[in-house]
Amino acid sequence: MLPEEGRKRVIIEGVKPEIDAGRFPIKRIIGEETVVEADILADGHDALSCALLYRKQGDDRWTEVPMEPLGNDRWRASFGVHEMGIYYYTVQGWVDHFKSWSRDLAKRLQAGQDLSVDLLIGAEMVEAAGERAAQLDKEWLATFAKTLRAGGAEGARHALSPELARLMSINGERRFITRYDKELKIVVDRERARFGAWYELFPRSCSAVPGRHGTFKDVEERLHYVASMGFDVLYLPPIHPIGTSFRKGRNNTTVVGPDDPGSPWAIGSAQGGHKAIHPELGSLDDFRHLVETAGGYGIELALDIAFQCAPDHPYVSEHPEWFRKRPDGTIQYAENPPKKYQDIYPFDFESEGWRELWEELKSVVQFWVDQGVRIFRIDNPHTKPFPFWEWLISEIKRDCPEAIFLAEAFTRPKALYGLAKRGFTQSYNYFPWRNTKWELTQYLTELTQTEVSEFTGPNLWPNTPDILPEYLQFGGRPAFMARFILAATLGPTYGIYGPAFELCENRPLAPGREEYLDAEKYEIKSWDLDSPDSIWELIAKVNLIRHENPAFQANNNLRFHDVDNDQVIAYSKGSVDRTNQVLVAVNLDPHYKQSGFITLPLEELGIDPNLPYQAHDLLTDARYLWHGTRNYVELNPLTVPAHIFVIRRKVRTEHDFDYYL
């Protein structure tokens, strides 16, 4: 069967970025550029013109950006997005007969051929364009057509003038345009989606009086401390009533004492469920006050969303159909056989009542949005269906595009990326277990330099309440410093679980286990924030550096550099406008001083290889005069295990002194 229009000779393929054939959106932050490339070609030797088209959702009109040929039939253009929400982009191409004609005319002229007929062909095209043009262009085109028809050297000169090319690019014929068959989607978020320093704390451990249950008011008192370290986001574990049936005791034991507070993730009791607040923390008003007060410190609150229930959760009696029943009439608790988690009932997403369940869970998130929360850390998202998250996140973001979702997707890589593609703004990832230079280089390259960076922002956590990596257990304070600097400078977004982290808490539950001894999940802790071992000052300094240096605020600008010592890792980041260029070198060995030569690609960094340049260490304020591609660094883990340099191209010379002239 013949196609409807067989004269669309242009074909388009290999469009990038495009995730899974356009099934999923890419993500951008307000103000960011999207560079679009495509293979666009036609049969024969005709010249093409190609355009990138983009529009915001709800806007019918496309904005057109001309694409530039890169050679090998590849074309490129870019555009910026300036509002939160959904954008679309696509590309189109057409055979441009006027462009072919100009190109060929120049060759004929060069070869001294008779141009009379060719100039007539051109005149016809110019006249046709004149019929389409608006008044001013119309007159110009008529004049050009006349000159072309007159022929001769004058005709040829005008035929090849840039002014005619410009007029024709606007008014020239565009027949048989091939539009790419997909409209590709972008989710545009606010800046915090990409750049931010997170701090996790347990509100109940914030009391100034050891042993007393902390409250939201106590958290308010703690805000000054958190702000002084320069954090942007304060993330709280679940703040809901905690179940009592099968409550876990200290160190996750099944023996529970009367004063054991239980795990905040065992959500729900007679006092309420996911929309209620644990009474000992305060009231909903107290919570809203905390949100507001934190805002005054420039700190945004993030809440934990853990879609699971303690056996006492009101849902269990109100909606028994949302849980799986066992033949003995009991409800199926969480399991990872042979382990049993009898304090937790998972929802049954295969329930006949799945529609009501989905709507109810969405209303939970909406409830907290209504209380002013815009950032959600989603607990174990990989144990709830992928289609559910895709639906929930798009529903919430439709009315609240500033919402940010962090996936606690400590799971297999394809599940992690599958969740990110379906809407999660950021993901936890395998950073806690990437400690050597090779591991860090491989993994961060994947996260920042591959297609992955189009749809997920990494959030790098050196520890969490559940994870105390072996590296931290054995490396002492230097290990905490090194891992902190890595997290804070490898990615634009990172987080720590404090005060355990800044106080260098490193006792594991048992040898070979990567969990905390006396974990805060199961008990109220009292932390000595004034401990001399605290690395809060380093944290404060690095967070300030992150804010002052835009190079640290992007994700896809990371480049690793060779160092002739496997214990020293070096990487650079440059800001989009190339005015800010940073270089970080970290000693990964927490025990010994290490040194080595870093090899830098000077051209990429915009440095003249024949001139010296300055490496200014923002941690110590030391300034090193460097020259050429190879320069020496030496790092002592016991003082500061890293350099965070700003690289400056210009250094002072004799010319700067008055008496030189």
Add this chain to the structure above:
Amino acid sequence: MLPEEGRKRVIIEGVKPEIDAGRFPIKRIIGEETVVEADILADGHDALSCALLYRKQGDDRWTEVPMEPLGNDRWRASFGVHEMGIYYYTVQGWVDHFKSWSRDLAKRLQAGQDLSVDLLIGAEMVEAAGERAAQLDKEWLATFAKTLRAGGAEGARHALSPELARLMSINGERRFITRYDKELKIVVDRERARFGAWYELFPRSCSAVPGRHGTFKDVEERLHYVASMGFDVLYLPPIHPIGTSFRKGRNNTTVVGPDDPGSPWAIGSAQGGHKAIHPELGSLDDFRHLVETAGGYGIELALDIAFQCAPDHPYVSEHPEWFRKRPDGTIQYAENPPKKYQDIYPFDFESEGWRELWEELKSVVQFWVDQGVRIFRIDNPHTKPFPFWEWLISEIKRDCPEAIFLAEAFTRPKALYGLAKRGFTQSYNYFPWRNTKWELTQYLTELTQTEVSEFTGPNLWPNTPDILPEYLQFGGRPAFMARFILAATLGPTYGIYGPAFELCENRPLAPGREEYLDAEKYEIKSWDLDSPDSIWELIAKVNLIRHENPAFQANNNLRFHDVDNDQVIAYSKGSVDRTNQVLVAVNLDPHYKQSGFITLPLEELGIDPNLPYQAHDLLTDARYLWHGTRNYVELNPLTVPAHIFVIRRKVRTEHDFDYYL
């Protein structure tokens, strides 16, 4: 908005093979396997079952093949295709609760837990399966359910029996199946589409009487010679009446003598067009007789389809609307400014009459199909629209699936691959200009080991009537031998333009030009087939080797091996059933003897590294006893510049002699 069914928890992505998100089919030969892989996963820890589905076009029922997990959420299965035409395949997956239950039960049993409730859960699933099952299975399942309900050690033992697993894999519940959202297409061709040796000759040069215009009868006389060299396909340049206006003289000059026959590609005169035969060649009956006679020699005829017209072509007066007109009333001839090809009128595919033009061109191919031709070599397909070819090839193959189309796509890579994706069975390619070891390794790896091999079969030509590569101009007879062996052993399909090739014709039009002096395109030649320089004997031997060794008949089985001399290239190919393993080593230096050590991956080749093995050179019948990964070769370009080894695992030892025991 809620999805229609939110309980389909399985997601599917990364399906391979899949060309451009399923826009284009992959290609297979009858009997070949298609290995399909996909990422298939669900939330949580439930076990999945996955299946590959395939069907022939017109058959509504899918055949199901269970997929095996490869780890990292990747699944695989394969199937064979056994008829020409179109097949479809896709994959599906579902959460398999019985499988999860069995896996968990084994762990619980191991941990010594009470299984009573779990066995009841299992019994319910088995009973439900029984309700779906056919009589025999129904009874079996009922018995199992009873044993499970009875519980105890006996219940557990039966619960984990392979027989129950088998019964449940057939009759178990399959709810909420996720089917991949694309049905992917396969075009299945006959064996000749992949494997064949092509020989091109000009019928008009086949006369035994020098200077006389050859005829189809003369070609019949030549068949014995072609068959004796072992060729499978005889390809003829256009056989239609040749235009007289602006006819080209010898060496492509515009000065034409009265006896100059013109270029066969300048198609059409008062004597007819694309469906007519040049009268001096014979009649349509003669042509049909030639097709038949060639068939008797095991040789299939391939025709040239060149969709362009000489100014005398009947189309020009009958369908002036198919050509572009210039303002002076003349028809636009072919150009590549400043070059003019006034003997050729290209069709205007942007014509208002494009529908009639397409149908007419299709009728040209159909006409020759009706005369018994099944193989078409398409001249310059990249100068006609991509959508046209996609339509034409699928139209022809619908009724004639054995049709084979070779694209003379000497053009940019994306145009070449774009044509292949749209239906061309095979493509000419850049082989003529890939001469060094690095070039050959890179390029043949691309053609055989990447996605490219899913949609195009390379046809390797060391020369064509238009192309006499520099390597052949300067390397003498050894260069012809080396390039022949490379073409014939690197790919399952290759071709030569003869007798120029086997007679080592190497005179260029001018220094620095890669065209023939006194090219056969513009004059009738008389070749001395008995020349002592002819390499016909080598050709015959290699074609025999190709037929006798299935390893040479596949495309994606090519592996290059390291040689410590850049002038020696080595590669191996193994048959699918691994019974035939060949190794080729070629001296790329036509001037000097070269030697080196080849490093072989013995494990991949199925050779015990501790035992000697035999390298049997099929060209010279020499047998080398090799041992270990590194073995020496020495190749003299003046005798035979290559080894074509069969590698044999077993060699004779003392055990083979009677007196050993």
